Amino acid sequence: MTLQVENITKVVAGQVHIKPTTLTLETGHFNVLLGETGSGKTSLIKMMAGLDPIADGQILMDGEDVTRLSTQKRNISLVHQFFVNYPHMTVYDNIASPLKVAGMAKSEIQGRVEEAADILQLRPMLNRRPHELSGGQQQRTALARAIAKESRAVFLDEPLANLDYKLREELREQLPELFAGRGAVVVYATSEPEEALLLGGYTGLMDDGNVVQFGRTADLYRAPGSLTAAAVFSDPPINKAAVIKQGDQIKMGDAAWAAQGPVKDLSDGEYVVAVRPHHVTPTSSERNTVPLTGHVLVTELSGSESSAHFRLPVGDWVSLSHGVHPYEVGADHPFYLDPSACFYFAPDGATVAGAAI
Numbered sequence: 001m002t003l004q005v006e007n008i009t010k011v012v013a014g015q016v017h018i019k020p021t022t023l024t025l026e027t028g029h030f031n032v033l034l035g036e037t038g039s040g041k042t043s044l045i046k047m048m049a050g051l052d053p054i055a056d057g058q059i060l061m062d063g064e065d066v067t068r069l070s071t072q073k074r075n076i077s078l079v080h081q082f083f084v085n086y087p088h089m090t091v092y093d094n095i096a097s098p099l100k101v102a103g104m105a106k107s108e109i110q111g112r113v114e115e116a117a118d119i120l121q122l123r124p125m126l127n128r129r130p131h132e133l134s135g136g137q138q139q140r141t142a143l144a145r146a147i148a149k150e151s152r153a154v155f156l157d158e159p160l161a162n163l164d165y166k167l168r169e170e171l172r173e174q175l176p177e178l179f180a181g182r183g184a185v186v187v188y189a190t191s192e193p194e195e196a197l198l199l200g201g202y203t204g205l206m207d208d209g210n211v212v213q214f215g216r217t218a219d220l221y222r223a224p225g226s227l228t229a230a231a232v233f234s235d236p237p238i239n240k241a242a243v244i245k246q247g248d249q250i251k252m253g254d255a256a257w258a259a260q261g262p263v264k265d266l267s268d269g270e271y272v273v274a275v276r277p278h279h280v281t282p283t284s285s286e287r288n289t290v291p292l293t294g295h296v297l298v299t300e301l302s303g304s305e306s307s308a309h310f311r312l313p314v315g316d317w318v319s320l321s322h323g324v325h326p327y328e329v330g331a332d333h334p335f336y337l338d339p340s341a342c343f344y345f346a347p348d349g350a351t352v353a354g355a356a357i
Contacts (some may be wrong), residue, residue, distance in 0.1 A: 001027050001062055002154050003048065003185045006352065008057030010043055012211075013211035019210040020057065030176060030199045032217065033189040035206030036125050036233055038044075040190040043209070044154045048187065049078050061152055072101075076153040077146035077184075081161040085130040091117070091141050092126040098149045110350070116144035119178060127176065136167035143171075147178060153185040160195075161258050172198060193235050197221060205232040227349035230274050236307060240274040241314035243344075250339070253313040257290045257339040262353040272345040277307065277320035279341035288336035299327040 001026040010018035018040050025031040033041040046052035048059060050071040066074050077098075085094045085202045095116055099109045117123045119141040128215050129211050130138055139159060144155050149269060156175075160168040179186045190196055198202050198218055203217040205228075213220055213229040224230035243252045245268050248259050252273060261265070294310030294317065301307075306325045307319050310333065319335055327333055344353040 001185050002060075003153050003187075004060040005048060006056075006058045007160075008047055008059060009055045010047060010052060011055040017209050018047065018146055019208075021211050023204060023211065023214060025187060025202075027183055027185055029201030030179075031185065031187045031201060031302050032196045032199055032203040033045055033187065033211075034191070034193060034196045034203050035207055036191055039191075039206040039232075039267065040209040041191075041206055042157055044165040044206070044211075045078070045187060045189055047157050048153070049076050050075050051078075067088070074153070075149075076155065077149050077151040078155045079139075079142045079159045081158065082115050083130070083135060083142065083162070085141050087130050087139055088128055088129050090148055093123060094130070094141050095144045095148050096123075097203045098145065112148040112150070113144075116148040119147060120144045136163055136171070139163060139167075139171070140313055141174055143178065147182070150182065151184055153187065154179065156186065156188045158189050158191065174201065180189040193221075193233050196233075203287075205229045207232055223351075224343065226350075227272060227274060227343075227345045230343055230345075234276050236277045236320060238274050238276055239280060239317040241312070241317075243271050243273045245269060245271060255290055255292055255337070257337075260339070263342075266344065266353055270347060271315050272347060272349070274339060274343045275341055275344065278318045279338040280317060281321045281336050281338075282306075282308065282319060282325045283321075283332065284336045286339075287338045287340060290337040290339055292317075292335045292337055293332050294335050296327050296329050296331055299329060306331070 002187055005021055005023050007020045007022055009020050025278060028182045030140060035041050047054050050069060058065055062250060092113055095113045096109050099112060117126055120143055122140055122144055125133060125137060188199060200217055202210045202215060203220055205220060207228050213225045219231050235260040241249050241252050245259060245266050248264060249256050250259050292312060294312055295307055296310050298309040304322055304336060307318060308327050309316060346352050
């Protein structure tokens, strides 16, 4: 099964919400749409699912033009971040509902429902109604419905966003296995870079209604095609600053380091450097060798990680590191940059060099 979108656009009241987008999405892996809230992920999913009209372009499923087909005729499933189940139906009937609409035989419906319920550990809850379930069980019911339907395409629009941390982690690990070998194109929208990396597969980075880069998730993380792409794939926000290359040196304010690898071959001039927060640490190491002095603005402790927002002469940066560190808000603190982890961009944001590590 292949889902192709060819130059599709969305226009609302004369405003372009989704810019011309062309993608080929296939089975065998997750296809992730990654971007901040408002970047266009949900709009793109609704267009592919047939819920929102497109202004231009085509949508093909296995080569068949389904652009003008209703959602029902496309044989797709959609799971939202909100628990969309019929409150008056049991779990069994919720899972079975699309199969009954399709006129399937009762014996086949029962087999599919029970198989999906077993996969998602819902067998003991089949006679309950949604209000008797936890949030995680309600979302499992929605996922079971998608599995039982055996759709050609499954769209998961931030399906774990409203679950607590433990349930989110548990389901996130299970999702690739749930849809493995089912022959459906799986499209998963998220605003969390870590979630995209954990799901693997392919990722489309979205910004302002535009897919700025699409490819293997690991490749996009290691080699972003633009400053915009690098920023989408960074949480906390990526650090960036203007730099000057002069000979074999990179100069950033009062800091400098040797231009190595592909960076050494760049023409002298002005560039933008970007580095993810976990490559800027409060302690020196073999890799983190460029000393910086930052004025600490805010500190945060999350589990086993510490972050510090600090001010440099070139702008405000963030450090993210393992362990608990004795930052003092309002004081200067040493930080160390790993130059091998830096990406370099032209002033317009196009990638010119960077180490894939």
